[in-house]
Amino acid sequence: MIALSDVSGKEFYLNCDLIYRIDRSFDTIITLTDGKTLRVIETEKEIVDKVIQYKRKIYNGFSEGDK
DSSP states (O other): OEEEEBTTSOEEEEOGGGEEEEEESSSEEEEETTSOEEEESSOHHHHHHHHHHHHHHHHHOOOTTOO
């Protein structure tokens, strides 16, 4: 799961496997596989970077120093 912030600044965690697409309007809009949408303050690039970082941890395994 990745940490994101909604447009009010409240942090939440999203299962990144549920992301269908990411669009940029005034805010970043994430469309989930079930059709629901989320508006977040992170840019598309920040979200993609977080997903890549998360997937690397999953596929490469956690080291003892990771939290």
